[in-house]
Amino acid sequence: MSDNKKMTIIATKGTFDWAFPPFILASTGVAMDKKVTIFFTFYGLNLLLKDTSKLRVSPMGNPAMPMKLPFGPEWLQKIDFSPKIPNIFWSLPFTEHLATYLMKKTMKKNGVAKLDELRAICLEFDVKFIACEMTVDLFGYSKDDFIDGVEFAGAASYFDECDGSNHNLYM
Amino acid sequence: MADETLDASGLNCPLPILKTKKALSKMDTGKILDVISTDAGSVKDIDAFCNQTGNKLISTVEKDNKYVFTIEKA
Known part of the structure; x- marks a missing residue:
């Protein structure tokens, strides 16, 4: 069943x-x-940068995001602050840093892999990383901004990779 | 008796699967791997992993909120 043994993903989000x-x-x-x-x-493309520490999560315009504290007494950790905080608060400076810090803490507490660790496993497992050449140029990136092991190509190369694949996911 | 044991306690999806894959890739066919996990999701995931990769899930045992999966390398 060679058709089941290939997968492609288009990664479009950089938070x-x-x-x-x-x-x-x-x-x-x-x-x-x-x-x-x-x-x-x-x-x-953000996901391929050498330095991923600048990636942030924004609660701005994201009402679906639960906001619970990863520390403190158990009753406090159960409270979802998301509906209690007006969205305008998240337009204030450094609130994205706060949200990102809390999400990283929560992930660590839950035994979720670190981003860089997951990416390194992908490389170790020979996942092919293709960076869209057009958007690299469009956003003014230099190829040195990205980790080693990245290929630079365009949409036609993506379709070439899709050949014989039956999982093609857009994220 | 297992030939190798992998302790994936405290790790969440997809790490138990990724570590199981790594551990199995270093083993010979027919050898037995025990995977210990605290992730309840791994009960279905290890089964699906074995189903797709041809490795044989011999048993799943739950004890004190820990799961022990015994897998025979294909």
Whole structure:
């Protein structure tokens, strides 16, 4: 069943939270014997930067995001502050840093892999990383901004990777 | 008796699967790996992993909120 053994992902989002799904599914796909390619385009290019510490999660315009404290007494940790904080608060300086800090803390507490660790496993598992050449130029990136092991190509190369693949995910 | 044991306690999805894959790739066919996990999601995930990769899930045992999966490398 060679058709089941290939997967492609288009990664388009560059916030800290959305950095996880492409790397989680890619690494798990390889673990399950699939050949996996991720095509990073537009904001998804952020996920290939050498320095991922600047990636942030924003609660701005994101009412679905639960906001619970990863520390403190148990009753306090159960409270979801999301509906209690007016969205305008998240337009204030450094609130994204706060939200990102709390999300990282919560992830650590839950035994979720670190972003760089997941990305390194993907590379170790030979996931093919393709950065969209057009958006690299468009956003004024230099190829040195990105980690080693990235190929630079365009949409036609993505379709070439899709050949014979039956999992093609857009994220 | 297992030939190798992997302790994935405290790790969450997808790390138990990724570590299981790594551990199995270093082993010979027919050898037995025990995976210990605290992630309840891994009960279905290890089964699905074995189903897709051809490795044989011999048993799943739950004890004190820990799961022990015994896998035979294909």
